[in-house]
Amino acid sequence: MARVLHRMREMAVALAAAAALLAATAAAAQPRVSAVRLGEHPDKTRFVVELSQAAPYRVFTLGKPYRVVIDLPQVTWNIPEHRQGEVDTGAIESLRYGLFAPNRSRVVLDAKGPVRITDVFRLPPQDGYPHRLVVDVTRVSPENFLQPRERDPIASANPLPEAEQRQRDVAEADDDRLTIVIDAGHGGPDPGAIGVDGTYEKDLVLTYARHLKERLEQAGPYRVVLTRKRDIFLKLNERVEIANEVNGDLFISLHANATRNGRASGASVFTLSETASDEEAAELAAKENKSAVVAGMDLEGTTQTVSQILIDLAQRETMNTSKRFAGMLVDELQNEVRLLENSHRHAGFVVLKSPNVPSVLLEIGFLSHEEEIQELKTASHRRTVNSQVVDAVKQYFQWRQARR
Ligand SMILES: [Zn+2]
Structure with a gap:
């Protein structure tokens, strides 16, 4: 009996070590964002996210008010000097980002009016730039702003994992504080x-x-x-x-x-x-x-x-x-x-x-x-x-x- 217990304890220790290793690997594997940029071009407004590695994405537009949303796996925002808020560049009024759900980071671009996503693509490291995710949008008339059912998100082939729900915290029955x-x-x-x-x-x-x-x-x-x-x-x-x-x-x-x-x-x-x-x-x-x-x-x-x-x-x-x-x-x-x-x-x-x-x-x-x-x-x-x-x-x- 004692030997069985000992074996079980050994297994538990080994499992805990494996779990800790997994958690550490997950943290190490988390992409880092080193810059976000907006550029105004004659035919489009270009938004670029610079990343330490290629990451899955999901990009979509929303109406009332007009917004462009870029979802990523949980990333580390490594841009301390960057101020969120008003940016006033091309079709975009302001910009925000942060952790949206336990495993989901999000960038929100407020558009000045109706916009359409014209292109989304990834670029590998080149000329001193790291991995990049590029999102191009153009202004459209309110009539040409897609209806919700036509607005399918543009997603990477390797999909983002589903957003995790928050952990629930419930009182112990005997806690009378x-x-x-x-x-x-x-x-x-x-x-x-x-x-x-x-x-x-x-x-x-x-x-x-x-x-x-x-x-x-x-x-x-x-x-x-x-x-x-x-x-x-x-x-x-x-x-x-x-x-x-x-x-x-x-x-x-x-x-x-x-x-x-x-x-x-x-x-x-x-x-x-x-x-x-x-x-x-x-x-x-x-x-x-x-x-x-x-x-x-x-x-x-x-x-x-x-x-x-x-x-x-x-x-x-x-x-x-x-x-x-x-x-x-x-x-x-x-x-x-x-x-x-x-x-x-x-x-x-x-x-x-x-x-x-x-x-x-x-x-x-x-x-x-x-x-x-x-x-x-x-x-x-x-x-x-x-x-x-x-x-x-x-x-x-x-x-x-x-x-x-
Ligand atoms: Zn408040």
Whole structure:
């Protein structure tokens, strides 16, 4: 018996070693992108991705709004100096890229109008250039923009593997800690707001989310679940699903704002409502709700209720509790942090729609404000904001306990 057990243990060790080797090989085999370029030609706009190896691809166009999407296997983006956002080259207005699913990277090109893909091809290394994927597009009239059923993706002969689903994280049955879900907004090909200095909202709020998890776990018997732990895209309804799957007691979505004029500054807290508290809140909700479009998803033919959020009776109680927590959060924040006027507002944010999990959205400040963005990036400001959040969370659970 002992010998059998010993053999089994040996086999398990060998299997684990093989799995580790496989994982290491997969990471080593991951293509690296060293450049993305756009060029304007008389008859076309050319987009080029430079890669460390030939990779499978899938390229397609989307309408409403007009976009070109280039899907690749998971790649490493090795272009630190490159800024995403507005590019204004030929038919293309702006450009974004990132991890769209666990094994799928994506580039999204926003077109200025309807376009058609005229050519997609790969080039081997030559004249000092590495492997390249070339995508040519031309402008077409709206009438000549292909209907969805005619728009077959152009794919490499060796196909891309299916996009993997996210891993599910469910509470252990005997875990009776309070569960707080921290949601870092945006991610992957959706950078969120882009700061005056090139900072992406998705990166900034992820640093706040990770730190907040640590602080909360030190502060009490809390189980803290992050909706995303890395730079990856997640649909808004997936974030809501996670909060429900883990039986969240509280959901806090972290964001940072940006405005065109760059004058606005300060943090603010939002809760869900059918009608927005004010015009700015409505605009902000519309912007935050656009995440799927930004990440290159096809919403044509789906009924979007982005401007009109429907709230059922069962949600009212949760909404009142959310407002209660939002009030506590504003009270705590205003001790230490500069707040926007009317710091508690409400609007139809899709990410706050959990029927059973009280949810708030915290905009930590404005990336469009020259001084505020510098402050937001400091560890000391992150500590200050997060301490206030921790205090508000403690207060909220005390209040909830007292009501029982
Ligand atoms: Zn945001």
